Amino acid sequence: MSRRTVRTRLAVGAGRAAGLASRLTGRGQGATISGRVMNLISPDLLAELAADQQVVLVSATNGKTTTTRLLAAALEAAGSEEAGRLVVSNSTGANLTSGIAPTLASASGPGTAVLEVDERVLPRVVDPLGAELLVLGNLSRDQLDRYGEVHAVGDKWRAVAEAHPDLAIVANASDPHVVWAAGPARVTWVALGLRWRQDAATCPSCGALLDWSADRFDCRACGFAQPDAVHRLTDDGLIVDGRTVALDLALPGEWNRYNAALAIVAASTHFGIPPEVAAAAMAAVRSVAGRFMRIPLGDGRDATVILAKNPAGWTEALRHVADHADAGVVIAVNAHIADGKDPSWLWDVPYEWLAGHPSAAAGERRLDVAVRLRYAEVEHVVEPDPIVAARALASDDVNIIASYTQFSALYRKHR
Amino acid sequence: MSARASAVRIGLVYPELLGTYGDRGNAIVLVERCRWRGIPAELVEVRADEPIPDSLDVYLFGGGEDDPQLMAADGMLASREAIVRAHAGGAAVLAVCAGFQLVGHRYEAADGAVLEGIGLIDMITRPGPDRLIGEVVVEPSASAYWGASGPPPRLTGFENHGGRTTLGSDVEPLGRVIAGGGNGDGAGGDGALAERFVGTYLHGPVLPRNPELADRLLEWVVAPTGGRLPELPSPLEESLRAERLRVASAGRLRSWYQARRLARG
Numbered sequence: 001m002s003r004r005t006v007r008t009r010l011a012v013g014a015g016r017a018a019g020l021a022s023r024l025t026g027r028g029q030g031a032t033i034s035g036r037v038m039n040l041i042s043p044d045l046l047a048e049l050a051a052d053q054q055v056v057l058v059s060a061t062n063g064k065t066t067t068t069r070l071l072a073a074a075l076e077a078a079g080s081e082e083a084g085r086l087v088v089s090n091s092t093g094a095n096l097t098s099g100i101a102p103t104l105a106s107a108s109g110p111g112t113a114v115l116e117v118d119e120r121v122l123p124r125v126v127d128p129l130g131a132e133l134l135v136l137g138n139l140s141r142d143q144l145d146r147y148g149e150v151h152a153v154g155d156k157w158r159a160v161a162e163a164h165p166d167l168a169i170v171a172n173a174s175d176p177h178v179v180w181a182a183g184p185a186r187v188t189w190v191a192l193g194l195r196w197r198q199d200a201a202t203c204p205s206c207g208a209l210l211d212w213s214a215d216r217f218d219c220r221a222c223g224f225a226q227p228d229a230v231h232r233l234t235d236d237g238l239i240v241d242g243r244t245v246a247l248d249l250a251l252p253g254e255w256n257r258y259n260a261a262l263a264i265v266a267a268s269t270h271f272g273i274p275p276e277v278a279a280a281a282m283a284a285v286r287s288v289a290g291r292f293m294r295i296p297l298g299d300g301r302d303a304t305v306i307l308a309k310n311p312a313g314w315t316e317a318l319r320h321v322a323d324h325a326d327a328g329v330v331i332a333v334n335a336h337i338a339d340g341k342d343p344s345w346l347w348d349v350p351y352e353w354l355a356g357h358p359s360a361a362a363g364e365r366r367l368d369v370a371v372r373l374r375y376a377e378v379e380h381v382v383e384p385d386p387i388v389a390a391r392a393l394a395s396d397d398v399n400i401i402a403s404y405t406q407f408s409a410l411y412r413k414h415r
Numbered sequence: 416m417s418a419r420a421s422a423v424r425i426g427l428v429y430p431e432l433l434g435t436y437g438d439r440g441n442a443i444v445l446v447e448r449c450r451w452r453g454i455p456a457e458l459v460e461v462r463a464d465e466p467i468p469d470s471l472d473v474y475l476f477g478g479g480e481d482d483p484q485l486m487a488a489d490g491m492l493a494s495r496e497a498i499v500r501a502h503a504g505g506a507a508v509l510a511v512c513a514g515f516q517l518v519g520h521r522y523e524a525a526d527g528a529v530l531e532g533i534g535l536i537d538m539i540t541r542p543g544p545d546r547l548i549g550e551v552v553v554e555p556s557a558s559a560y561w562g563a564s565g566p567p568p569r570l571t572g573f574e575n576h577g578g579r580t581t582l583g584s585d586v587e588p589l590g591r592v593i594a595g596g597g598n599g600d601g602a603g604g605d606g607a608l609a610e611r612f613v614g615t616y617l618h619g620p621v622l623p624r625n626p627e628l629a630d631r632l633l634e635w636v637v638a639p640t641g642g643r644l645p646e647l648p649s650p651l652e653e654s655l656r657a658e659r660l661r662v663a664s665a666g667r668l669r670s671w672y673q674a675r676r677l678a679r680g
Binding site for chain 2: 198201207209341344345347368370375377
């Protein structure tokens, strides 16, 4: 870290102090405020901090925190065999420039930085960080009130790929927005499948309607199509270079198999880590920054907490819960800035699947949830506090599916 | 109330293009509020590559992003005669946001593209300087169009649009904007109201948040001779509406106070 300037060292010190203050006063986890202070004092901070790191950026609408954690786990496992390879990663889900700086500052020497980046932030940090690999998962509607439209994000990603035709990208071949975005760069495709297609009706290239079959998309108007992928996720596991690797994850849900598949291909194709070694390291990860943590309800039961941020994420979370016949479900929703201030997405999600499951509407927007459940003909209780609501459900398997600020409140209190 | 020979056909037009803001919810609410009253109803989805039929009882045009809106405009234009014929023959229309913009004569997008609308309502939409985003409250116009039940109570919703809509001089707005932006052209109204037609910028979606508005639309097609629908208690929906009204007026008070402080220096 000898190359750091006085100004950078000052910035890092002041930022750490701010982060500590934030934690001590209970205002937050400290990552974001500490990064803000650092960036304020030293605008070139990111470039300087990243100078001796091999930087990998992971972005997506859904799954970026978990994919980042899984990839870091694989690199750590491989790195322990060859001494001196240090891995840093922003494991708290703080993924704006303000969250990235403290992570880089925590590196104790040259190594690899695996960084989750907000999909809107990605285009402006690729250059300052000198990223050598992007891992791109999926793009779908998220917080329309503040982030705008999916197509616009895809276009901004694509501008990065166009400016860096030699940049290595590991990308999901099944998501039209991601294919459009990554196309101009040096891409390794992974076919993960795409179950949420409601934001991919039209061709990102020409705007015509896309043809969707069970496992691929094509545009009849301009020829834009799903690229052939050597690496594919199947029911049996991940096919990497012709070999099938089983995915026995501790993390629940189909969506975590997607995340793991993407991370394994990145670990294997870019870092030369054998897929089996990567998969074994990922299998041991149980909870990622509070996602899937278990909270004791005080009556002998635990509630599993699942974060869901947008219709695609909610749909996958509901599918997972509805697969378990006896599962009880608390739907905990707020509509602050970080949740999206418009909860109209509730009507894009098939809550009808919950019929017959003990259910509850919780959070500040519990009435919006309750009205939605009424029209889905799902019987439910209405209770502001998700933990109190969970206790009220007559079921051994209790799940709390929570929007972002509901989730982070639970995480802060019960971590 | 006249007995119907067949189920009420609730048409959700182009859900994959005009369904960005939970617009399916409007269709679900109409279908269920019929069924709960013992009136058979079915949800008919018109996919984006299909012509829009003239056989639906309610036409729902929802919100959408720019590219999908462009596709939707082409399809609606191609099916314009069917829509106009069905509406003239007794069908009701609810057009929200992007769908609302496309029932006018034309819509000028922010990028300069000009989309021709189906001209069902005399209005045009132009790009505004910014997006109008946030909670909205609308006091419905006291209009004969509402029928025997009169106007519904104050409407609440959430808007998110960049367009500014100007109504023709003979067109009534859906109502007066109490909080939020609405049509945003300076005339103080939101949406448009006509014979068996409601146009609005209100998402939420608008019908789950305003059950009486849903019932007016149903009354227009189920009891066109001036009858009323059977009562359907909706305490949850009414609690939600009351909560949203409270929140919007608190927001209004806050902006009024801030403006006053600014004015005083």
